[in-house]
Amino acid sequence: MSYIPHTPFETQQMLVEIGVATIDELFEAVPATHRFPKLDLPPPMSEMEVAAEMLAISEANDHAQDFAIFRGAGAYHHFIPSVVNHMLLRGEFYTAYTPYQPEISQGTLQATYEYQSMMCALTGMDAANASHYDGATSLAEAITVALEATRHRRKKVILSHAIHPHYREVARTYHQGRDIRIIGDRGRGEVVDLMEMLDENTAMLAVQYPDFFGQIDDLSTLADAVHDAGALLVMVANPMALSIFKSPGELGADIVVGEGQPMGVPLGYGGPYLGYFAIRQKYVRRIAGRIIGETLDADGKRAFVMTLRPREQDIKRERATSNICTNQGLMALSASVYMALMGKNGLRHVGELNYHKAHYAANEINRLDGYSVDMSKPFFNEFVVACPRPIARINEALLAEGIIGGYDLGAHYYHLTDRMLLCVTEMNAKEEIDRLVEILGGLG
Amino acid sequence: MTTELLQPLIYDIGSPGRMGVNLPECDVPKVELPAALMREDLPLPEVSEVQVxxxxxxxxxxxxSIDQGLYPLGSCTMKYNPKINEDAARLPGFAQLHPLTDESGSQGALFLMRELQKWLGEISGFDAVSLTPAAGAQGEFAGILMIRQYHRDRGEGQRDLILVPNSAHGTNPATVTMAGMHVHELPSNDRGNVDMDALHAACEGELRDRIAGMMVTVPSTLGLFESTILEVIATVHDAGGLMYMDGANMNALMAAVKPGELGFDVMHYNLHKTFSTPHGGGGPGSGAVGVNDKLAPYLPGPIVEIVEEGAADTEEPVGATLESPEHGRGMTRASQGSPLQTSAGEGDRPPLYGFVMPEKSIGRLKAFHGNFGMHLRAFAYIRVYGDSGIRDVTRYAVLNANYLRAKLMRTYKVPYPRYCGHEFVLEGHFEDAADVHALDISKRLMDYGFHPPTNYFPLIVPEALLxxxxxxxxxxxxxxxxxxMERIAEEARRDPELLRNAPHTAPVRRLDEVRAAKELVLCCAPALSR
Structure with missing residues (x-):
């Protein structure tokens, strides 16, 4: 019976204790007309068979162990030190529940507190929560905080068109029941254009850093403009880029959100990832989700506990601003172990590798006949390539050579047909980049 | 605060210049970094790999953790998390698969998701399932948004009330507010069921035209099957509302009853409860939603469908639709027939699976397509148990709960003395030991080596231990x-202070939560340049 340990003898003893003859009798309150339906599921399998089947299914996928991968667009193939997985596999971490009982959950609580601390260090914010579902839902939750912080008097939210298209879709899904307008993402998307949209009805303005196209805008005057309008500045930041670039805190952001996946979480076909959420002190009590704080125990010993609990749905019920309870705790642990291992110098080194390799690839591709790379702004590890042929054709040809090519921007931006978003990370060795360039050259 | 932590903070064990990772040198010509954009300091720890x-x-x-012992936390279904599932999740074909891989290169993952959609639909009696919600709360949110949109499309946008019993999980009312709708709370009767008079009053009175639906947990948060459930559903349907089932307690229902057949229109599953995916110290979860044909067009997307039918015995080599054989390892077992169809014959071409957005979808809930790592674990779990085993999961979960209930009734008050589902409520309080509360009993259980039950929920039972x-x-x-539990009941009378000061053997004693909320020490990072 797989993971059910009962012997027939024990089952019998238990039934006697309860005072019934069969287990079926325990279901008497289920309407008889609908009780015990047949389930049309496949028959049981042994562990050996399941292992073989899972392997076979997994191998019907084109994965980064078999292919060179130059695709990012919100999910990134980075190096993950072996230690991360070994720590995640500790049953004490992954088979524990939410630390509602702090006396026997100090491990999860301290690791999460350290995660919050390192996210603050990276983003330049004062506080971070224990995670949201992913970067997209973090942005959606930031909108809620901004609406609350401006007391629901402001009904306009400006999202740059250079924020990941899926994030903007999620923001609209989350707020479809509210009387607000989400604008800004159908224009040209230059920072000056966004600034012009600010008015006394604007609750927040959000930009991505680096943006969806990998580029970094001049954001030096943005924060003042947003704050002068009485709105909040939200930045959607790739944490890996923050290893070398100015923190959003330095740039004046009020809330920093983003996808934590680049920090020690594998591609995993899109999840589980983690949405990080960091904020200025003045808004800290508006943060949704779990947050860990330091305190003392009855003996005066320093220890950690979930705090600001009265904001949460289980206590505040219909007056809560978010219904989140389960978060992405284990992925926050991944990020925590990853950032601890990489540390101050390692993370900067990885960030620089990304920068140099992406620029090497961009320069090489830009030299090819028929191709041009958008070098109008600084970029980190992704860049836009205008191609001489439809992206689908190019990717087909690359795939035949064992390469997963860039993301087809035409799918989301009608003016960007035949343009591909290429991503180069520390995982792409020079030979791999040269091979990519060579094949692209042959297709020119 | 001067005292030491049990384990020093990671920031406090480093030394300047120490590294915890061994990284390659740059193998391409370096370019100049844009000085004006660079940060000066990166205040992260500096520790070695061994220290980490x-x-x-x-x-x-x-x-x-569950790996250490019994974890009887009501409404959380802390069952064993099979190790094989962890191995499966780490296979490169899953762990290293990019979410934006072309359909042709992700047929394995898409096949798996489609099978899981089918199985979850079958288990609960629903026509369609979306796996995208990241957790139960997000599944609830999707469900209420679907109900909202359904009414609006029918020109009944004035339906803005969701009925919620007072025994509901806190997520239910919070979800309703998030979706821009309003909660109408219903009382419970003395059997822990929805008060039918209150329900009829709401559905047949002046609010009738505003009823959008109702959220119910089955079995109820008291662990009890509501014998009146069919009447509840009919009453809400008569008023034009739709029925949402909170599937947190699905572990009591598999092969016992199908919510879709009872008449529910939509429910969420908690893959991290019923289907054994690990709780991870607070997440990730996975909260698929199932719906009947009324709501199928509104499902959050994308969902997986067959976009091109397979064919029997074609000329093409097996696996040709997946990738050409010259590159990659591809399907290692191609010659034994494809794993990507349930009844593959030698030489059959499997169908092509793809993502589609349902016609009137409420939209996207996550950047990609849900917590796939949880989908594959749930898939492996259902595969191991199969048809007969899944039935036994529920049977033995209910047996275990009733056995505990029968034995504990001798020492504790059980407010609803009838057969329970997979969980039940005790009162953690004794008349002859008035100073001892449910919390004290919970904390004392730690000294006996157990995780406490859920305390003070559901709210309708005083001193609840679920x-x-x-x-x-x-x-x-x-x-x-x-x-x-019996010894603790004795101690409560003999030495109540022992309980009130518990735990005594845990790593720390009870914590000062007021101080934590007042002083708000939320991060330890050194001073940063802002």
Whole structure:
């Protein structure tokens, strides 16, 4: 019976204790007309068979162990030190529940507190929560905080068109029941254009850093403009880029959100990832989700506990601003172990590798006949390539050579047909980049 | 604060210049970094690999977990998390698969998701399933948004009330507010069921035209099957509302009853409860939603469908639709027939699976397509148990809960003395030991080596202890838990202070939560340049 340990003898003893003859009798309150339906599921399998089947299914996928991968667009193939997985596999971490009982959950609580601390260090914010579902839902939750912080008097939210298209879709899904307008993402998307949209009805303005196209805008005057309008500045930041670039805190952001996946979480076909959420002190009590704080125990010993609990749905019920309870705790642990291992110098080194390799690839591709790379702004590890042929054709040809090519921007931006978003990370060795360039050259 | 932590903070064990990772040198010509954009300082720890390993191993030892023992946390279904599922999740074909891989290169993952959609639909009697929600709360949110949109499309946008019993999980009312709708709370009767008079009054009175739907947990948050459930559903349907089932307690229902057949229109599943995916110290979860044909067009997307039918016995080599054979390892078992169709014959071409957005979808809930790592674990779990085993999961979960209930009734008050589902409520309070509360009993259980039950939920029972043992516990474990609970009941009378000061053997004593909320020490990072 797989993971059910009962012997027939024990089952019998238990039934006697309860005072019934069969287990079926325990279901008497289920309407008889609908009780015990047949389930049309496949028959049981042994562990050996399941292992073989899972392997076979997994191998019907084109994965980064078999292919060179130059695709990012919100999910990134980075190096993950072996230690991360070994720590995640500790049953004490992954088979524990939410630390509602702090006396026997100090491990999860301290690791999460350290995660919050390192996210603050990276983003330049004062506080971070224990995670949201992913970067997209973090942005959606930031909108809620901004609406609350401006007391629901402001009904306009400006999202740059250079924020990941899926994030903007999620923001609209989350707020479809509210009387607000989400604008800004159908224009040209230059920072000056966004600034012009600010008015006394604007609750927040959000930009991505680096943006969806990998580029970094001049954001030096943005924060003042947003704050002068009485709105909040939200930045959607790739944490890996923050290893070398100015923190959003330095740039004046009020809330920093983003996808934590680049920090020690594998591609995993899109999840589980983690949405990080960091904020200025003045808004800290508006943060949704779990947050860990330091305190003392009855003996005066320093220890950690979930705090600001009265904001949460289980206590505040219909007056809560978010219904989140389960978060992405284990992925926050991944990020925590990853950032601890990489540390101050390692993370900067990885960030620089990304920068140099992406620029090497961009320069090489830009030299090819028929191709041009958008070098109008600084970029980190992704860049836009205008191609001489439809992206689908190019990717087909690359795939035949064992390469997963860039993301087809035409799918989301009608003016960007035949343009591909290429991503180069520390995982792409020079030979791999040269091979990519060579094949692209042959297709020119 | 001057005292030491049990384990120093990671920031406090480093030394300047120390590294925890061995990275390659740059193998391409370097370019100049844009000085004006660069940050000056990156205040992260500087520790060695060994220090990191020891730090997190020591932290892990301060936790209690399912791998250590019984975790009878009601409404959370803390069952054993099979190890094979962890291995499967780490296969490169899953772990290293980019979410934006072309359909042709992700047929394995898409096949798996489609099978899981089918199986979850079958288990609950629903026509369509979306796997995208990241957790139960997000599944609830999707469900209420679907109900909202359904009414609006029918020109009944004035339906803005969702009925919620006062025994509901806190997520239910919070979800309703998030979706821009309003909660109408219903009382419970003395059997813990929805008060039918209140329900009829709401559905047949002046609010009738504003009823959008109702959220119900089955079995109820008291662990009880509501014998009146069919009447509840009919009453809400008569008023034009739709029925949402909170599927947190699905572990009591599999092959016992299908919510879709009872008449529910939509429910969420918690893959991290019923289908054994690990709770991870607070997440990730996975909260698929199932719907009947009324709501199928509104599902959050994308969902997986067959976009091109397969064919029997074609000329093409097996696996040709997946990738050409010259590159990649591809399907290692191609010659034995494709794993990507349930009844593959030699030489058959499997169908092509793809993502589609349902016609009137409420939209996207996550950047990609849900917590796939949880989908594959749930897939492996259902595969292991199969048809007969899934039935047993529920049967033995209900047996274990009723066994504990029968034994504990001798020492504790059970407010609703009838057969329970997979969990039940005790009152953690004794008339002859008035100073001892449910919290004290919970904390004392830690000294006996158990995780406490859920306390103070559901809210309708004073001093509630909600106990859910799950099917994976042996009779011996349950007996030991009963013995601990009996001894605690004795101690409550003999030495109440022992309980009020518990735990005594945990790594720390009770914590000052007021101080935590007042002083708000939320991060330890050194001063940053802002």
């Amino acid at each position: 390993v020891r730090h997190f191993v020591k932290l892990s030892k301060l936790n209690y 106990i859910e043992p799950t099917e994976t516990e042996t009779k011996v474990d349950l007996d030991e838990f009963v013995e601990a």
